[in-house]
Amino acid sequence: MTAEAAWQLPELSVPCLRVQDMQAAEDQQTATATPATTVRRPALSPSRASDFKQCPLLYRFRAVDKLPEVPTKAQLRGTLVHSxxxxxFALPQPDRVPERAKELLAPAWAELSGERPEWAQLFAAEDAGQVADWLSGAEKLLDRYFALEDPRRLSPEACELHVEIELDSGVRLRGYVDRLDVAPTGELRVVDYKTGAAPREIGEAKALFQMKFYAVVLWRLRGVVPRQLKLMYLTDGQSLAYTPDEPELRRFERTLEAIWQAILRAGKTGDFRPNPGRLCDWCSHQALCPSFGGTPPEYPGWPEPDPGVETLLDRAD
Structure with missing residues (x-):
């Protein structure tokens, strides 16, 4: 049996749970198990941890000030393809074919843009062809996905899985896994879709940071080190697979604890310093950054209850 065949489960037909279904069940359970006044503990997400590593001021703008950011059409396309x-994967296995996936594009966009009307405003109202061309680009990403694997041969345990754990140190980790595959032998594979091209050194390190974050959470939740972390890059149709081990995850866990302690220290004083670098060209907040002659808004204080929230756009990148 090949390494890929180990994850193919043609004998199973249970569709992957969608995040809406899982979240509804979780919300119902929380409502019956805890009082309405329960406040979620502050937590660290992979995106916000990566922000702080890249630039503490970027973390502050996103997690503390919660400044709005206008997404690019490429980011929206990534969100759409994830959806x-x-x-x-919520469909029966025989129905998971390219034609069916493309049929899902328009209704998925209608739902997403209905929930966030400002996203639709990125397209000129008088040019209906813009949306059609944009959707055509999403179709190409789906074609490349099907070139990488056959979803009819897979039965993931969950899609867009919310995971959360509090480490012994008190650090709370929280995030969403694109897809979790479980082999008949019990081995775990964490799959993440990237709608960009396979990255260079900086991008690859950032992507693996995110995947190791999920690996730590799943290891602590289930007592099993994931057998494989798999990144699927849909722009150029490449895959990157990585196998972590327990000593590595222990070291990475200590890294996350150190990041959280540094965030808490900065949170007490408001001293979130900029860290200018090559990624500044893509930052939405240059006008407010001292490194570019700007002035940040007055520090509002440490946020409650949860500075670790990830957005749909975070999870689609």
Missing amino acids: VLERL
Whole structure:
């Protein structure tokens, strides 16, 4: 049996749970198990941890000030493709074909843009062809996905899985896994879809940071080190697979604890310093950054209850 075949489960037909279904069940359970006044503990997400590593001031702008950011059309397309793949795995296995996936694009976009009307405003109202061309680009990403694997041969345990754990040190980790595969032998594979091209050194390190974050959470939740962390890059149709081990995850866990302690120290004083670098060209907040002659808004104080929230756009990148 090949390494890939170990994850193919044609004998199972249970569709992957969609995040809406899982979240609804979780919300109902929380409502019956805890009082309405329960406040979620502050937590660290992979995106916000990566922000702080990259630039503490970027972390502050996003997690503390919660400044709005206008997404690019490429980011929205990534969000849309993630939504379609989530819906695709909710279908019975025989129905997970390219044509069916493409049929899901328009309704998925209608739902997403209905929930966030400002996203639709990125397209000129008088040019209906813009949306059609944009959706055509999403179709190409789906074609490349199907070139990488056959979803009819897979039965993931969950899609867009919310995971959360509090480490012994008191650090709370929280995030969403694109897809979790479980082999008949019990081995775990964490799958993440990237709608960009396979990255260079900086991007690859950032992507692996995110995947190791999920690996730590799943290891602590289930007592099993994930057998494989798999990144699927849909722009150029490449995959990157990585196998972590327990000593590595222990070291990475200590890294996350150190990041959280540094965030807490900065949170007490408001001293979130900029760290200018090559990624500044893509930052939405240059006008407020001292490194570019700007002035940040007055520090509002440490946020409650939860500075670790990830957005749909975070999870689609």
